[in-house]
Amino acid sequence: MSGSAAEITENSRALVTWHWRRYLRRHIGLIAAAFVLMALEGSMQGAMALMMQPMFDEVFLAGDRNLLIWVGLGVFAIFTLRALSGMGQKILLMRISQRANADMRLDLLDRMMRQDGSFHQLHPPGLLIQRVQSDVATINLAVLGILNGVGRDLLSVIMLMAVAVSVDWIWTLVALVGAPLLVAPSQIVQRFVRARAREARDLGARLSTRLDEVFHGIIPVKLNRLEHYQNDRYRALSDELVRAEVRATAGAASIPGLVDIMAGLGFIGVLWFGGGEIISGEKTVGEFMSFFTAIGFAFEPLRRLGALAGQWQVCASGIERVKALLDAEPKLVSPPKPVAPPKGVPGVALSDVTLAYGDTVVLNRTTLVAEPGQTTALVGPSGAGKSTIFNLLTRLIDPQSGRVEIGGVAASRMRLEDLRDLFSVVSQDAALFDETLRENILLGRTDVSETKLRDALKAAHVTDFLPKLEHGLDTPVGPRGSALSGGQRQRVAIARALLRDTPILLLDEATSALDAESEAVVQEALDRLSKGRTTLVIAHRLSTVRNADKIVVMDRGKVVDEGRHEELLARGGLYARLYSLQFKTEGPTADSVALAAQETRRRGNGAGDADSAPRDGTNLLSRIFGRWFGQ
Ligand SMILES: Nc1ncnc2c1ncn2[C@@H]1O[C@H](COP(=O)(O)OP(=O)(O)OP(=O)(O)O)[C@@H](O)[C@H]1O
Structure with missing residues (x-):
């Protein structure tokens, strides 16, 4: 008092x-x-x-x-x-x-x-x-x-x-x-x-x-x-x-x-x-x-x-x-005199970017470029700062110094809405709402024709599991999408991204919570989604990014190497060490299974409905966990 x-x-x-x-x-x-x-x-x-x-x-x-x-x-x-x-x-x-x-x-x-x-x-x-x-x-x-x-x-x-x-x-x-x-x-x-x-x-x-x-x-x-x-x-x-x-x-x-x-x-x-x-x-x-x-x-x-x-x-x-x-005023706001967002499919670039949370430096003079229309993968140990880069691009945070540019335009000079309209993000958490599948895909949009919706559902492999749902597209998906499997939720997220049709795509561990079969289907949908867009991918499972146009290797907030998969392996640096670590384990590892699935796809047999595939005990447990956590 x-x-x-x-x-x-x-x-x-x-x-x-x-x-x-x-x-x-x-x-x-x-x-x-x-x-x-x-x-x-x-x-x-x-x-x-x-x-x-x-x-x-x-x-x-x-x-x-x-x-x-x-x-x-x-x-x-x-x-x-x-x-x-x-x-x-x-x-x-x-x-x-x-x-x-x-x-x-x-x-x-x-x-x-x-x-x-x-x-x-x-x-x-x-x-x-x-x-x-x-x-x-x-x-x-x-x-x-x-x-x-x-x-x-x-x-x-x-x-x-x-x-x-x-x-x-x-x-x-x-x-x-x-x-x-x-x-x-x-x-x-x-x-x-x-x-x-x-x-x-x-x-x-x-x-x-x-x-x-x-x-x-x-x-x-x-x-x-x-x-x-x-x-x-x-x-x-x-x-x-x-x-x-x-x-x-x-x-x-x-x-x-x-x-x-x-x-x-x-x-x-x-x-x-x-x-x-x-x-x-x-x-x-x-x-x-x-x-x-x-x-x-x-x-x-x-x-x-x-x-x-x-x-x-x-x-x-x-x-x-x-x-x-x-x-309470938000600190991250649109500039008073915003400039127009870039046209077409822009690339993205970070120049000399430094970002710290308090005393903890997360990005230390980081510089990287993702070329327009190409797929750039960000890899590196946990805590290296990969997700932070996605947050910088979409202005969820601002750097202390350095430039973040989209198609040559500083992210901070665009209206926040315009900037975020350039990106679709697919992450582990598909962020589903307690509404019907249709509502979850359309998200309030009324300008999507039935044909466009059908095409997106097909390309995202949502059509594969629709017949299993009692009311098809009008089936409620439960709180945080708990009535769907992890793979199904990811496919919903991909369908959303297809409908958003943005020039840049950010994939943050989009398939990491899935079993190999589900991953194959989702990966195939992601490959389609990324065509003609600038794509940045974060993945721990290196097998999923070996085909990227460029792989950027990060460690403790710095870019330590970059190049294609084979070049990086040949250089024998951090990437090579991480890669061999993932394949050293005896028996079928997640990577070897994923690689096998990739091979199958390449031979044209992939893209079946993963949900009809039998699952082992580990997958069942991860599915149960995924549902509880709404992932
Ligand atoms: N809001 C925050 N406050 C304080 N520190 C943070 C915050 N967000 C991230 N960090 C720190 O920033 C560092 C980089 O985090 P970031 O999520 O970018 O790493 P990452 O490379 O994506 O890791 P992972 O592969 O495990 O997802 C971590 O050390 C993390 O603890």
């Missing part, structure tokens, strides 16, 4: 104003209509209290039977109006707040998708999901409470107090004598509630992150017997959340509690004071009933108004978080 009460109030006022301007003001017409209805609903309580006086004095005590029917009709009209206005205002308010919610969620998603990798490293998915779902819902609830408080409860209290004053202003003063005593405690409670609400939101985000990690890593959790460990960690966080939520609620509930106590004291005062006046005949029973009803009715809206301070703080704490995310 920090800052004075005044600071906190001012800060929360600024936050709520920001929210009003950005998300609520555009609904001003609907808000005005809701306020009219709320005012009507709120004033009905005052009208009801007013009815008490004729009901008691004229009907019950004076015995005027004719008036009975009119009083009865009056009460019925009050209840009906209250019901209708209450219903109407609730519907309007819900519409306004849900619309504001939806806009805020969309803004958040949009902003988060534009953020750089470094932002996502600092903000895990669970935390972001919590912000988009839970924080926004909390703000919505609090906004509803505040609008209701201002539009209905405040007016209700004013009307009821007017009735009470019209009966006797001294009684009213007596009833409200404790009110000033509420100011100081409510300030303290506000600060407390804001701090606890903030704590609860943080803990909620950490819990979501934990769940996200457990469910994405469910197989390692099971195999490493981590259930107890994860349970304990989750329980500890949950317990903290329970504590924070209970404390926040206790704080928020203490204000209406104080209002109750103050009202109780007021009642005693009025009974003591007013009782004597009625007994002495100075006031009528009807007047007392009117006063009593007015004060009695004022209880509920007063309690709700008392809770407003807490709600205001909870709302401000939610807005604070959401605003911080919306205000």
